[in-house]
Every structure is written in C-alpha cells, then in structure tokens.
Amino acid sequence: MTKRTKQIVQIAAVFAFGIFVAISFGADYETGESIGRTFTTTLLVMLRLLPCAFVLVALFDVWVERKTVERHFGESSGLRGYLWASLLGGMTIGGMYLGFPVAYSLYKKGARLSVIFAYVGFAGACRIPMTLFEISFMGAKFTAVRLGVTLPLIILTSMAMGRFLERRGYEITE
Amino acid sequence: MIALYIATGIALLASLIASRQKTLAVLKLAGKRFIRILPGFLVMLILFAIAITLVPRETLQRVLGKESGALGVALAALFGSITLMPGFIAFPLSGALLSQGVPYMVLAAFTNSIMMVGVLTYPLETQYFGARVTILRNTVSLIIALIVAVATGFVFGEIGW
Numbered sequence: 001m002t003k004r005t006k007q008i009v010q011i012a013a014v015f016a017f018g019i020f021v022a023i024s025f026g027a028d029y030e031t032g033e034s035i036g037r038t039f040t041t042t043l044l045v046m047l048r049l050l051p052c053a054f055v056l057v058a059l060f061d062v063w064v065e066r067k068t069v070e071r072h073f074g075e076s077s078g079l080r081g082y083l084w085a086s087l088l089g090g091m092t093i094g095g096m097y098l099g100f101p102v103a104y105s106l107y108k109k110g111a112r113l114s115v116i117f118a119y120v121g122f123a124g125a126c127r128i129p130m131t132l133f134e135i136s137f138m139g140a141k142f143t144a145v146r147l148g149v150t151l152p153l154i155i156l157t158s159m160a161m162g163r164f165l166e167r168r169g170y171e172i173t174e
Numbered sequence: 175m176i177a178l179y180i181a182t183g184i185a186l187l188a189s190l191i192a193s194r195q196k197t198l199a200v201l202k203l204a205g206k207r208f209i210r211i212l213p214g215f216l217v218m219l220i221l222f223a224i225a226i227t228l229v230p231r232e233t234l235q236r237v238l239g240k241e242s243g244a245l246g247v248a249l250a251a252l253f254g255s256i257t258l259m260p261g262f263i264a265f266p267l268s269g270a271l272l273s274q275g276v277p278y279m280v281l282a283a284f285t286n287s288i289m290m291v292g293v294l295t296y297p298l299e300t301q302y303f304g305a306r307v308t309i310l311r312n313t314v315s316l317i318i319a320l321i322v323a324v325a326t327g328f329v330f331g332e333i334g335w
Contacts, residue, residue, distance in 0.1 A: 010213035017220045031227060039223035042270050046219070048175065050208065052182040058204035059185055062196050100302045117311065124290045130261035134285070136178055137269035142278055142326065146286065149325045153318045161314070165307065172302055
C-alpha cells in the first residue's frame with residue numbers, strides 16, 4: 001500500500017467512525033455513545049499537547065544542522081567518539097530504518113565497532129524529536145529516568161559487544 | 175502542561191528574535207507535519223477508544239495495571255518488541271493509557287522496546303549485522319528496556335523496596 005492510499009483508507013475510517021458515533025447517539029446505542037465520548041475527551045487532551053510537541057520538533061529541525069555533526073564524526077575517537085555518536089544518533093530521522101545504512105557508511109569510513117553499536121542504540125532510543133514528544137505526553141521525569149538509565153547502558157553494552165566481536169574478527173557487511 | 179507551553183513559547187520567541195524567516199519555516203514545517211500525521215493519529219485514537227470501551231476496566235487493570243506486576247511489564251515489552259510504531263503515535267497512546275491507570279513502569283517497558291527492539295526490522299538488520307549479532311543486539315536492547323522499566327517503577331513508587 002502506498003502512503004497515499006494508506007492515508008485515504010485512514011481518512012475513510014475516520015469518516016466511518018464519525019457516522020457510527022452519530023448513528024449511535026441517534027439510536028441511543030449506549031456502547032457506541034460511550035466510545036464516542038472516550039474518543040472526544042482523549043482527542044481534546046491530545047490537541048492541547050500536540051501543537052507544542054510539533055513546534056518543538058520543527059524548531060529543532062530548522063535550527064540544528066545535521067551536517068555539522070556528520071563532519072566531526074570521522075575525526076574523533078575514544079569518549080568523544082561516543083559523544084558524536086550520541087549526537088548523530090539523536091538526530092537520526094526515521095529511527096532504525098535509516099540508522100542501519102548510516103551505521104554501515106560510518107563503519108566503512110573507519111568508525112569503531114563499539115561506536116557503531118552505540119550509534120544504532122542512540123538512533124533507536126534517544127532521537128531528540130521523539131524525546132520532545134515523550135516529554136510532552138509522559139512528563140520530563142519519565143524521560144529523565146529513561147535517558148539516565150539508557151544512555152550509560154547503551155555505551156557500556158556497545159563497548160562490551162564491540163570488544164568481543166572485534167576479537168573474533170567480526171565485520172559488518174552489506 | 176503549563177510548563178510545556180512556557181518552554182515552547184520561550185523557544186519560539188528566541189527563534190523569532192534570531193530570525194523571522196526561520197521561525198516562519200518552523201511554523202510551516204510543524205503545521206505540515208501535523209496535517210500529515212493527523213489521519214493516522216485519529217485512527218489510533220479511534221482504536222484506543224473502542225478498545226478502552228469494550229475491554230472491561232478490571233481486565234485492563236489486571237493485565238496492565240499496578241497489580242499486574244511483572245506480567246504487565248513482560249506483556250508490554252513483548253507487544254512493544256513486535257510492533258512498529260512511530261514515536262508520534264506511541265507516546266500519545268502511552269499518555270492516554272496513563273490516564274486509564276496503566277503504571278509508568280509498564281509504559282516504560284512498552285515505549286522502550288518499541289524504540290530499541292525491532293523484531294519486524296530483523297530482515298533489514300541482518301543484512302548489515304548478520305543473524306547472530308542482530309539477535310545479540312536485540313536481546314541486549316530488550317534487557318535494557320526491562321531495566322529501564324524497573325528503574326521507572328522505583329522512581330515513580332510503583333515498586334516498593
């Protein structure tokens with residue numbers, strides 16, 4: 001299914017749902033009324049949060065240049081390598097999908113295996129736009145706990161996996 | 175929520191002072207994206223409303239609520255591992271579940287495994303990493319997701335010492 005047809009199906013589903021709820025209210029169908037009410041109250045709460053989330057993400061995308069980070073990536077090693085890996089991972093768009101090809105090209109450019117794993121981990125768990133969404137809906141405390149636990153664990157496990165696999169002569173292929 | 179509005183307002187104001195053009199681009203981008211995700215977002219909310227109405231509250235509480243304990247976390251992690259869901263759907267959904275009494279701990283397991291564990295992206299990942307490293311990486315990620323869930327449970331007082 002292309003994106004376009006998928007959207008058309010979704011819009012049709014929304015309309016069908018609207019008709020269903022309208023009929024439910026007309027015919028005093030209690031379950032349908034209740035579904036409609038749950039939908040409306042949840043939607044109203046979301047609509048209060050969504051604009052902020054979208055504006056914050058757009059601010060980030062417009063003001064932060066991805067190329068700057070990519071340029072620095074190759075030069076660094078050691079702990080700074082992880083720092084750039086986390087920044088680049090944080091800016092990955094589309095998550096893991098695009099993370100793997102980027103990881104491969106970084107590897108080809110000579111980045112270390114452990115840094116590559118760290119990058120993939122960050123691209124999954126610490127994308128900044130996604131984190132902004134998370135804060136909007138779950139609160140800053142939730143996000144703080146998650147990042148506080150995840151970031152060190154990603155770095156530690158990536159180091160361990162990188163060392164272990166490097167010793168065994170493992171290589172990333174395409 | 176007020177803090178969120180204040181933070182967004184300040185950031186937007188700073189952007190406006192720095193560059194009017196860029197701020198205009200920001201608003202356009204935000205609006206365009208919002209419209210693009212709106213249908214999928216509404217469908218998610220419809221499914222949520224139907225599920226919440228049809229599934230009895232006690233069942234939801236038993237399976238995912240505070241009393242569910244390890245089972246709720248395990249189910250959420252499993253579900254999160256096998257679904258592909260973009261963050262802009264997963265977090266609003268989690269927020270809605272939170273308001274239904276699902277604990278933070280369970281939602282942490284859910285969102286973290288969505289983000290870090292990819293069962294459906296397995297074919298793509300093996301192309302680069304090979305089967306063994308893909309399995310190793312995803313297992314490690316799942317363990318990290320569970321550790322985060324437990325930590326979240328402690329911080330939010332959902333697990334006692």
